[in-house]
Amino acid sequence: NENPIFDRFNLSYWKHYDRVIDAMYQRGITAHIMIKVYNKMVKWQAKESEEENLYFIWLIARYSAYPNVIWDFSKEANNEKDLEYKLGRFKFIRDHDPYRRLITNHDDKATYDTGVYNKILDFRSDQQHSHWHEKILSQRKQNVWPIVNVEFGYEHGPKGIDDKTYGVVQSPEEVCRRAWEICMAGGYIAYYYTYTAWDIIRPEDTPPGYAYFKYLYDFFNQTEYWLMETADELVSDGYCLRNKNKEYIVFLNEAKEFKIKLEDGTYVAQWYDIFNGKYIDAGKISGGEVEFIPPSGFNSSPIAIRIVISD
Structure with a gap:
């Protein structure tokens, strides 16, 4: 105008x-x-x-x-x-x-x-x-x-x-x-x-x-994201957010195996398909350096995983 x-x-x-x-x-x-x-x-x-x-x-x-x-x-x-x-x-x-x-x-x-x-x-x-x-x-x-x-x-x-x-x-x-x-x-x-x-x-x-x-x-x-801080140094690949001693999130631009250093404790983990919103059980793990291998079928697609301290 x-x-x-x-x-x-x-x-x-x-x-x-x-x-x-x-x-x-x-x-x-x-x-x-x-x-x-x-x-x-x-x-x-x-x-x-x-x-x-x-x-x-x-x-x-x-x-x-x-x-x-x-x-x-x-x-x-x-x-x-x-x-x-x-x-x-x-x-x-x-x-x-x-x-x-x-x-x-x-x-x-x-x-x-x-x-x-x-x-x-x-x-x-x-x-x-x-x-x-x-x-x-x-x-x-x-x-x-x-x-x-x-x-x-x-x-x-x-x-x-x-x-x-x-x-x-x-x-x-x-x-x-x-x-x-x-x-x-x-x-x-x-x-x-x-x-x-x-x-x-x-x-x-x-x-x-x-x-x-x-x-x-x-x-x-589903997370307490507002309490989380970046902790990329904890993972061998991808990006990491952490609420210390309680919760971790890892995102991989390409689904492949990676290692993460967890605080002491027992955790439960779930993979997350970012394109269909579905969770896939990743089992129960103990703290320390842990290796995760993505489920089959993701090929080169991005994937996330949530790791939460077990009550």
């Missing part, structure tokens, strides 16, 4: 947005609201103008009461070079939100890395398209707070790798695998599907990723 009317709102649009936010709330889905976006040729209000303030106040007043809402100043915020402006907008949100919802800023790597945001924002919001596990580990050293990789893969449509609305896509299995790498570093994730992420919306689709990400959620929901 080359000539937007900034002091009037499109009520039909916002009534639809109301239904979306409420539907997410009813289903327990977090609404990560990006207030602006910098790389989509949007003609925005003048910075810190009365019209921009009105827009921010409108959003905050309309949606801050929803407990599933998170505020994100902007998608691709690295394109905004005026740091004082961004800091001012964070303060504006804080000052006008009576519910004090969490605030973050998407993909502003250089500024995050300076530490400027450490005591201002509530968590780090990033996009990283390679070295997913290693990047989260590195970012966690910069500051002790949650880190979300909001963009790390885009699932293609049902017709395969050429079925897309954006220039880059991956298979459902590859997007899922990357998600596990991030979670196994103590990071958090989002999900992109080509027909719900950009300008073409097909809500009737049921892509495989819906099930894959549910299986991921179901798996971690």
